[in-house]
Amino acid sequence: MTTNRTLPPVALAAGAAVAGAALALLGVFGDPPDAGVAALIAGGLLLDVRVPWGGRVPMGVAAITATVALLPRTDSVATLAVALTVGAVVVACNRSRADTLAIVQRCGGSMVGALAVVFVIERVVQGDLPTLAAAISAAVGVVGGDLTVSRFTRHEPARVELRSALPVHLTLACAGILVAVAVDGVGVAMASVAAFPLLITRFAFERHAGATDTLEQTVQALGLVPELAGLAPLGHSERSAQYADALARELGFDRSTTMRVVTATRLHHIGAVPLDLDPDHPASVTPGEIAQQGARILREAALPSEIADLLAVANADSLDSPMPSIEAAVVRLASTFDDLVGDDVDAADRGVALVSSAARDPHSRRVAAALLELFASDPALARNAVAAGDRFRDAAVGLDLDLVASGRGVGEVLPFHRRG
């Protein structure tokens, strides 16, 4: 469930399936649970679907739904326990402790949720549920259990956002319900066919997540352009983006808002590139003019208009200018904080104090408070952001930054610090 895998997911899933079947055949458990089902679930737990804006959901939750709906209750408890054990052992042998903990939390939560909901409903109706009703109940329990674990865990690999994960969960729930009903109606062979579209769905979500990654990287590269041209310190956009991302999480932004804010932060100096080269413009250029230029070229390049709009309002001419929205305040304060601190980690406290004192409007004050809270809870934030920016400086060994600048004095207006 992390991006650092030493074995491909399919290999892990196959390994879990073989291990599960072997355990059952050896009669390790007194009355062995359905070996095939346990193996299938274990394999499915190790294959996950990437959620479009971050996080993953294990595909095996579809099998959990079908298992709880089809097997007698005690058998399903035993089968799920075997599957979870096998899956956890396979992950523990190949990946980190963090990944093992994540799989136990997420999948265990789904299993408990499914069993609990079915158990409660059967107690209420005082009898066994038919397959369709049991499958729907189990699906509700799976989704509820997984999202509950994700909401309350502090464990990053286990976290996924409700709004982003819901489409994935719905797709897997529909597959689980259909498989359960199909096994009852037309047998295992045709029912297994109903699971095949899950692979297509997984591919579609993976492709989407891959496209999102590529877009984020392209924006990251675009943020470097003003720095390559000597119009901002090298590493500034990367450090500012790290602060913006941390602030967005602290303030509880959803993934798409976070992406918008971080993108605007990365690109907030982009308008300086054409301005610097235009001989008709005077040497003194204000941050507001740079922001307007940046918004203009983003719109002309047909980037999403909400990013251009955010860029336009987020960079006012003075630090105490009121911000029209909390997103704009995040962009402004994140970039200003790095303007003040740069790669001097020891100056972080002073930077927080300066930013807080300059914040006048409600949005800026709220963001400043969040910044204070962030540094109190995560003292390594500045160090990590500086390290992220340093990888670009390390590659710039041959670059004479003073020579790159056009010498038009843009740096005299903005609080830049030239580094050679």
Added chain:
Amino acid sequence: MRRSIEILTGVTALVVVAAAALIGDAPVWLVVISFGAVVMLSENFDVLIHRAGLGGTSLTPGYMLTMASIAVLGDTRATVVSVALVGAWEGLYLPHVKQRDFGIVVFNCGQFALSSCAAAVVYTTFTTSGGWSQVLAATGAAVAYAVVNVSFVVPYVAQKHGERVGTVWADMYPALPNYLAWGLLGLVVGLVCDELGVLAIVLLAVPMGIGRWTFRSFTRVKDAHDASVQLFIRLIEAKDPYTAGHTERVAKYSMYMGEELGLSAGRIEHVRQSALMHDVGKLAVPGRLLNKPGKLTPDEWEVVKRHNSAGIDILANIDFMRTMAVAASDAHGRYDGSAGTNTPPDLVLEAHIIAVADAFDAMTSTRAYRKALSQDIAFEELRSNAGTQFNPRCVDALISAIDRRDERYGAGFEIDVHDFATPPPAAGVGSAGLGDLEAVQ
């Protein structure tokens, strides 16, 4: 030609459906009308697959419902004709009707009817009650649908948009697994629709709806990425305005060579992206050197190369840019300088393709230091340096591609012409290489 295909398809479908009705029983009109209406409704909310150069091919949700109707009807004498008529409803796409493009309506109704008929014939012939043989029959039905559908659609779309059949096929075949996946899903839902009741529609509609939402979102993300790449190009051109249009031309020539060399669609796209980014190192080059009229001194040339290289190294820290940095780097630009490197051969070939494209455009465009050469002289320069500076396969590919398209570039045929403060001198053979920029002290 297009009209002939449309009429032929329509007539063929009519004949086949009539034959099915004669051989079997009359259609089950309740199924035909109820399923058909839902199919038609869902067709008008299809997902358009956008591809460069094509009007568009679509993956439609009505297909699942058509397959479901096969399972609902089961193995009866009325199944084939009924399913063919259900499938025909897929062709009733309202925008075509509004535009009065009845030819395409006839074509689509006909080819969908024939595809559905093929699926129904295979399923009813080979199905049994349960077991893996039923799975095989279902798979065969989905494959039959796909084969007939693709056989009609690919040549028709190629004819309609003036594209090669191979190009249309290359765009369509990644979607083939969807035929199998969604067709089988539709069949399974059809088999258990008695148990599911109304929920059957939910179990079909939800995955398809989410799939459509994901694809639309993917398209938006991809568009944003393309816009970001365009922004990159604009910023590079803002740095060096006299080369406006250069990046796109290099990308075009690179794609020409990719097609001539038989590269896959994915590789050609990577070549295109790499070509669009090949001048990214210029961003770190001092403007006064980049646009200096006349030749650079050796020291100035060293600064240009050092800053260009540093700019590429910085951007290579980003995953997306890493493989493109190979093409942008001078290390692989020369054909005879690439041997023995650890870079994968695929990326080295890309660098060679872009080097040839870059050189061709440099020669056929007026620059600060020289007027544009004629296309013939540019070709002569490429041939004389093939095997040393340039990859000979790439040189041959570019010349063949341009000749085959009957296009002309260079002096007298320039598209983007700039006015320089100091008019650049005219030049002839031997003035193409960048080494000529260094002043002889």
